[in-house]
Every structure is written in structure tokens, then in C-alpha cells.
Amino acid sequence: MLQQTQAATVVPYYNRWLRRFPTVRSLAATTESDVLHAWQGLGYYTRARNLHRCGKMIVEKFGGRLPNDPDELKSLPGIGLYTANAIAVFAFDQSLPIVEANTARVLSRLFNIRAPIDSTSGRQKLWEASAKLVPQKGARHFQNAMMDLGALICTAHNPCCQICPVKKFCRADKPASLPRKRQRARTISITEWHCFRTSGRTILLERCRQRWRGMWMLPKIQQRNSAPIHRAQFSFTHHRITLEVFRGRSNRLTTRQRWFSCHQLNRIPIPSPHRRAIIDLFIAERGAGLHPQRS
Ligand code: SF4
Structure with missing residues (x-):
């Protein structure tokens, strides 16, 4: 999480x-x-x-x-090098390197690493630096201390070098200029159209593919048919998405579409931008008495 x-x-x-x-x-x-x-x-x-x-x-x-071997941990879905080592260090007190946001900043300054920390060579240098420092015993306390050092002393802006306990080992000549990062991908703006179609106390939803696979959203439409009745913006990776919702027309249902009662809406997974749209539109249409819960 x-x-x-x-x-x-x-x-x-x-x-x-x-x-x-x-x-x-x-x-x-x-x-x-x-x-x-x-x-x-x-x-x-x-x-x-x-x-x-x-x-x-x-x-x-x-x-x-849960296995305690980092290689077995890495064989599990969603567990990469950082998570495997973090589990092995904090749950099983093994002596292993860890590189996360705070420690990356501290390490890049301690070793004066000028390569962008989100590049392959920069990442490799950080992991090597962490491996050099981690002690054989007490790695759990050491890694906690590194994270705290990054969070409290070696902060992103205005690092407190005067009171830093590792000042005499630090090689950074301009700490505030580190760590370096590659240029971020340009934000792309897109607009997505969906429809709000109700019948009595039910609403039509569509099973998502791709971005929210397995969740339920307002059905997608290819064409705008009038002015939107709901408009909102949200970010997803490097996209800025405008969600426009239109009143639905009575087309034939696809195999991925289903009617849900308000009661059922509280028990199925719905992505937040669509849940917010449904709540606002239900409130606008029927008053505050009949709508799914915010969550
Ligand atoms: S001396 Fe300054 S730059 Fe170096 S680790 Fe400490 S706070 Fe960070």
C-alpha cells in the first residue's frame, strides 16, 4: 500500500x-x-x-x-528487489541494502552520486553504496536510522548539515543539488466520455478493461450527444484525464454491461472518479436520500 x-x-x-x-x-x-x-x-x-x-x-x-529468503520473496507477484529486502531486513533482521526515497537522497549526498537516481547507472550506484554501509548485525536499526536521517535531517530542501550526525563522512559539496533525476515525461491531457443511464432504482455499469481491470465504471461512449451533466479531472501516471459524463440513451447492452441497484453499488469495486460521479449524479437526480455511500 x-x-x-x-x-x-x-x-x-x-x-x-x-x-x-x-x-x-x-x-x-x-x-x-x-x-x-x-x-x-x-x-x-x-x-x-x-x-x-x-x-x-x-x-x-x-x-x-511468508518466506524469509530474499530470492524466494522476489519470486512472489509484486515483490521486487526493494520490497524483498525491506521484508527481509525489517521482519527477519537480515543484513541487506535498502534504497527507497529517503535513503536514496541520503546515499546520493553521502557518496556524491551525480548520476540521475532514476537511471540504471544511478540506481546501481545507490544499491552499491547501501551495500557498503549496511552492518552485519543490527541492519534493521541501521536502515530505520537511514530513513529517519533522510526524513528529518537530510531533507530534500535545506538539509540540516550543521547538526547532521554523519557530516564528517559526507562527500556532497552542494547537497541541495542532489539527488539528480531524469526529466519527467510530459503530462498528456485526454478527455474520456461516459454515460449515466438509470432505470428506476438501478444504474447501468460496465466492467472495466485495461486501467481498472475487474472494476465497474460508467459505460464508455464514443460520441458526445449533448452537454455533459458531470465533469471532473484526475491524474493517472503522466496523464491528466477529464471525465465527462452524458445522459445515457437506450442502446443495446454489451456483454460487459450490467444493471446494479444502489444497494449493490456499495459492495462492488468502482474507481474513485466514477464513484464520485455516480454519487453526485444520484444526489442531483433523486436528492440525498437515495445514493450509494462515499468510501
Ligand atoms: S551532511 Fe548534509 S548532505 Fe550530508 S548527509 Fe548530512 S544532512 Fe545530508
Whole structure:
């Protein structure tokens, strides 16, 4: 959950998640739809699908226990070098390097790494630097200290070098100019059209493919037929997406479309921009008494 998402946002999701899936076996036994529903609002749904697959594999291949070997951890879906090492260090106190946002900044300054830290050579230098520093014993405390150093002293802007406990080892001559990063991909603006079609107390939704695979959204339309009744913007990777919703017409349903009652909407996974649109349109249409819950 913490990949790409701040801890303050994650905490309530994490607590709810543990109440819903208290063991790895309960996670493995549930449906993908339930997993996506528990994750909705956090975004980057590939993480949820991977966690689900990971739970299944831990049960099938490792008898329901998380392995402590970093190579076995890396064989699990969604677990790369950083996550495998972080689990091995913090859960099993193994002596392994870790490079994440805070430690990357500290390491790039301590070793004066000028290569962009999001380039292959920059990443390699950071991992080598971390491997040089990590002690054989007490790696868990060391890595925690590195993260705290980055979060509290060696901050992105105005690092507090005067009070830094590792100042005498630091090779950075201009700390604030590090770390370097490659130029970011240009933001691309796109507009997507969807329809809001209701019948009595039901609403038509469509099973998503691609971006929100396995979730339910307002049906896509190819042509605008009038002025939009809802408009909102959201970001997805390097895209700035404008969601425009139009009143739906009575076309034939496709195999991916289904009618849902308001009650059912609270139990199925719906991406946040579409859930917000549905709530606003239901409120506008029927008043506050009949609409799905915000989540
Ligand atoms: S001396 Fe300054 S730049 Fe170097 S690690 Fe400490 S805070 Fe960061």
C-alpha cells in the first residue's frame, strides 16, 4: 500500500484491510472483486491484484508462511528487489541494502552520486553504496536510522548539515543539488466520455478493461450527444484525464454491461472518479436520500 502512497493516507485502508483479511489464508480465499473493493480509493490497482496473487502463492507454495529468503520473496507477484529486502531486513533482521526515497537522497549526498537516481547507472550506484554501509548485525536499526536521517535531517530542501550526525563522512559539496533525476515525461491531457443511464432504482455499469481491470465504471461512449451533466479531472501516471459524463440513451447492452441497484453499488469495486460521479449524479437526480455511500 505504501508504494506511491503516503503513510497518512494508507493507515485507515491498512486497518480496514486487516479487519477484512486478517490472515494470508483469508486473503488467498477471497475473490478479486472483493480485493479491489477493499482497495478502492487507493489507486494503482495492480498492487491489489498482485497482493491477492501473492497471498495465493504464499498459501500454495509456502504453506501459508511468508518466506524469509530474499530470492524466494522476489519470486512472489509484486515483490521486487526493494520490497524483498525491506521484508527481509525489517521482519527477519537480515543484513541487506535498502534504497527507497529517503535513503536514496541520503546515499546520493553521502557518496556524491551525480548520476540521475532514476537511471540504471544511478540506481546501481545507490544499491552499491547501501551495500557498503549496511552492518552485519543490527541492519534493521541501521536502515530505520537511514530513513529517519533522510526524513528529518537530510531533507530534500535545506538539509540540516550543521547538526547532521554523519557530516564528517559526507562527500556532497552542494547537497541541495542532489539527488539528480531524469526529466519527467510530459503530462498528456485526454478527455474520456461516459454515460449515466438509470432505470428506476438501478444504474447501468460496465466492467472495466485495461486501467481498472475487474472494476465497474460508467459505460464508455464514443460520441458526445449533448452537454455533459458531470465533469471532473484526475491524474493517472503522466496523464491528466477529464471525465465527462452524458445522459445515457437506450442502446443495446454489451456483454460487459450490467444493471446494479444502489444497494449493490456499495459492495462492488468502482474507481474513485466514477464513484464520485455516480454519487453526485444520484444526489442531483433523486436528492440525498437515495445514493450509494462515499468510501
Ligand atoms: S551532511 Fe548534509 S548532505 Fe550530508 S548527509 Fe548530512 S544532512 Fe545530508
